[in-house]
Amino acid sequence: MKPAFIPGLLVALASPTVAFAQDQGTATADPAAETAVGDEIIVTGRAQRLYRTETTTVGKSAEDPLNIPQALQVINSDLFADQGARDATDIYRNISGVSFFSYAGVTFRGFRQDQSYYDGQRGNPFIGFSVPQLFNIDRVEVLKGPAGLFFGPGSPGGIINYVSKTPSDKAALRTVVTAGNYDRIGISSEATGRIDGDGVLTYRVGGFYESMDPYRRNTQNKALIGDAGLTIRTNAGGALTLQATTYDNQLQANRLRGVLVDNAGNFLTSIRWNANEPSDFLHLTSTALQARYATAIGERVTFDAGVRYFKATERQKYHEPRGLSPTNPDLVLREFRDQIRPVDGLSFMANATAKATILGMEHKFQAGGDWYDETSILQSRILRAGVLPLSLSNPVYGQSDGDAVRAAALPYTVTDTRTKRYGFYLQDQLSLSEALMLVAGVRYDRFEDGVTTSTGGTVSARSRYRDGDVTFRGGAIFKPRRDVSLYASWSQSFEPQAAASQSTDAGGPFAPVTGNQIEAGAKSDLFGGRVQANAAVYRILRRNILQADPTLPPVNGQDQLRPIGEVTSKGVEFDLTTDLTPNWVLMVNYGYNDARITGTVPGQAITNAVGDRFANAPAHKVGFWTRYQLPVVDAAFAFGGEHVSRRISLSGQTVRPYTVFDASITKKLGFAEVMLRVDNLFDTVYAASGFSAQSGHFPGEPRTFLAELRTRF
Template sequence: MLLASVVFCSCPAAAHDTSVAEPDATEGSEIVVTGRAQRLYRNPVTTVGKSAESPLDIPQAVQVINKDLIADQGARDATDIYRNISGVSFFSYAGVTFRGFRQDQSFYDGMRGNPFIGFSVPQLFNVERVEVLKGPAGLFFGPGSPGGIINYVSKVPDAKPAMRLVATAGNYARRGISAEATGAVDKDGIVSYRLGGFHEAMTPYRRNTGNNTLIGDGGLAIRTNRGGTLTVQATVYDNDLRGNRLRGILTDDAGNFLTDIRWNANEPTDFLHLSSQAYQARYATAVGDAVNFDAGVRYFDAVETQHYHEPRGLVRGSGDLVAREFRDQIRDVDGLSFMANMTARVALLGMAHHLQAGVDWYDETNIFQSRILRAGVTPLSLRNPVYSHAGRDAVRAAQMPYTVRDTRTKRQGGYLQDRINLSDAVMLVGGVRYDRFEDGIVGDRFFTDDAVTFRTGAIVKPHPGVSLYASWSQSFEPQSAASQTIDTGGPFAPVTGDQYEGGVKTDLFGGRLQANLAAYRITRRNILQVDPGLPPINGQDQLRPIGEVTSKGFEIDLSTDITPQWVALVNYGYNDARITGSIAGQAVTNAVGDRFANAPRHKLGFWTRYQLAATGTAFALGGEHVSRRISLSGQTVKPYTILDASITQRLGVAELMLRVDNLFDRVYAASGFSAQSGHFPGTPRTVLAELRFGF
């Protein structure tokens, strides 16, 4: 594919119908035009490294999903875009498997503060692009999984007047409408705005379920000085999910569903309701020609309330009845983030230096209230489920007291990095970060620790559009608060990780071909395990930080214009994550034997779009293949391949998109969970129509 793309892209681009083209370059009196397909999904700049940089100047694998790809794929939430990211696959809810490791951390405009807490999935309505930094990201983002991080970049106000209206309809009673507008508040454009609203409702395929999502988003941008802008934004979310929180469908050990995938352990009166708000302000300015400074603050407050029936596996001696318990849970989370970054381009000792320095701070309160009714909950048949509308389990649970856990999290850190240009073709990168953290449960023990992490790398550019790189980077993650008690042997040092990565990135033929190859090896240490050689204390098993995991693999990402009207994206990831150090017979979290749950060896995704300039019609085809996995209980999760297709037609100021997901209506498991809860089924064939107006 790579070689074929190079051949195709080297052919001269012919001019075509200017009704769907935009000027790209001029040379004398000749006008050269390119279609919407050309460079459609490419991003020459990313801010995932806390400053605006070309991906070719970052010594780690980076992927960016921009608003064009989000719109063309009709993506609604984060799970809709995972297929575009090599090395990333779905685990559960908003969690993913990232280079073999489970993680669910998200950042917004470079700051902590995810308003989709617990079991809700990030929505994309107010997202401009999604940036993915693969491998340890501790230098810029602090504690986190070594697999990588996902950063959601918000849409911002713009002085250019524009409006977009979208009406949506589809099967499963889907209907929705959204609108967003930007423009200048004053005649000089010193103050600009953005306003947006989104509503969508549907009745999904699982029994008793219903989704109703509302998003309101607004912001102002104020030009405070030459080169300086203050942007303030506020977003509110209301996500009402009936018949949730969803678990999976029970399977046999070979991964076959034991009943129809519409089955649901939840009663019609069960629900999940998320209400959250996020407020942030960012100031960015240029100081002369060589220095840039930005600072941001973000606050969020989210409450997630759940009434749901948790499946507990088959009733002993039955092949049809599923035992259940009822859970009444409330998660009340709020957090405050702050960050400041500065970049400077200076010449020292005859070499160009790109210096970066920054600090960040985060304070979170997480109050979890839970009451679980285990006795007297009626089992549910797999083959002939009978549901009750009485909500009697909720009434009985309401007579029980809540168990309350109040967890506090504090993070402070600072970093310094220098990228030295030894020449136009050779760069060296080195950085160091210091972090201090405090975690604890109110009424129990608080613990404080710190860590120093490093990042080094080298970049060689034999051609301005080709970057060869190698890097070493570190990460760390504090142990969970529940594992730090004296009874378990705590406190313990953080989980640490480091990665060796090498690869090549290309940006050739004026951006018409981007092909990236990365190979990596990640080692994760200090994983807690039970030490059977030590007696329990107060009924608590003794833990020791002796577990080790090694993840190695490679990834290929290709984005190319095969012709001026035909664009293609292809990504492939191979991963082998194994336990390489442990106590015999003692488990590592998310592992079965020496392998990890929901960590596929092979994952392939693609998307291709061809447009007919004369008619304003575009055809697209996409797909995903995920190889065999295992669940947390060691059951097989079968491999699957699904295809999607769409047609988009321009209608003057409007555009109509018709999209079909899971084109052949395959029954498959998107991920495995446990023998008690089953596998998460993939969505059956789904039809979506969007009528878009742009002014």
């Protein structure tokens, strides 16, 4: 544990300024919880506020989800706590249309992507093969389909926006002590409150530490987070928030690949098998600094602006599996990789909204822009000769520790990638009547990419590419009643090719991937928000996707690419959050997707696809979570599950369908509570996703026990 991280944790543990406050995460109904409806005060139970979404900022301004003509979901901190969620992979089962692909990557409406945003800005501090942590996150906003109007070029499946916890003028202290199997132990604490008596200055400070030895052989994970924030009230409707967060993830015998399978998707050995030696590791250190100013100008104008900077370095030394030996099917061939990935990025954004009545019709105008500059460097050296294979049935570790020393004699191949993105948007939301709204928006984007590759200081390839485009978005919303909306929308997508694909050796540079989505759906917020149900149907079309052209010889070892692909993704999604009774809440989500290659040339292949189907794109995905509280015993019981249908891996191997269940009990103990949780209740052996024949499928976690003792004052 680094000393620089410790002060935040100690301050949070020892803060003398906190006063007692009820925790909304307790197992019993809170009699002090009140909702104002006109002049009526409604006292609601814990379940009636649970997981409820009333506003979202995924459209760059606070808005009722019913007034946004696209499918979206918001996962809040109540659900994090109830499900014991630690990182992003713990919440995917709650999101229709999203499933795990690899590391921080997901399959989103049929397409692989790993883009994420923080407080509406680019600058993900979890680079490479690290997964976003949730300790300092208040909620996760998911906007489905092309989101380019507000977020710029990106994948058409949608975006995931992590909204940070911020200072509060309410004095509170929350501490969580964690224990579980696989030698899991941890502690976290966070405090908020006023610095001065008038609340002009407020703060948040927190620290998180957790260690465990996961089920894969040789592995040990240690995660450390330090987080601090200061909010300055600048005027009656405005505030400046400054935040700093540091991360230190030490993962032994990582980065993890999968476990080899046969073509039917059956593991060839125990899911505990690991190609990594005990001396292998992945180590991420990262720092994110952020400032954001938001203000209201009168009652009809708002403005916000933000700047975000992050700097991260991921160091990896690991053994990469290279498939079965042709002479002995019990041996897995390996190579050793020594990689350093320093990345830094700087982003700016500004947004303004203004409401105006013109010719008797209400307009909500939004305008804004963003700019992002990132430098990403990969220093890599790969040792292939003399690396010992590893047995599947009886692996013997410790005989390859010298590989790191031999690799150190090799020169680094350095790939220096520079990317720049900037754009401007304008949208008008026009209320023709109380029941009918029209939305229209336009955005201009510009990007610049540059890649330089060198080995031992000698440049082997250099490419530069820049381009721009205009995209549009339109939609209509009909509200037959205040708590129900029917919508239809059309939106365009604009996605630059990967910077590495722009190399002249690969045939680049290439024009961006373009496309559009047509979506229609219904949203409801019935019975005072106690029934929130959403349904959507969509069709996404992508063109200009790069394909490897087997009719052309490789250049300097790189396959020749050609932008002649077309893909169509069609699907249906349904989400429901409801209070079955005042003490019983239920969440259900379902997604159907059919993503296929609809335009190509015989003999060619699109990345992440086999035949006309996409890898790790399930046709069906179901998730549910239900929680019932018993006030008479101050306890709550929860049960959840997930089903993902059959998929294929990048190599065309079957990824078998799976169904897993979880359960938990939460018991109130005065000002504290204890949660006992079991994941994968029936200890099902399954593949969370497929990868390649050389490195196997990613196994899902076996049965895992977690206990948390939570105190809040």
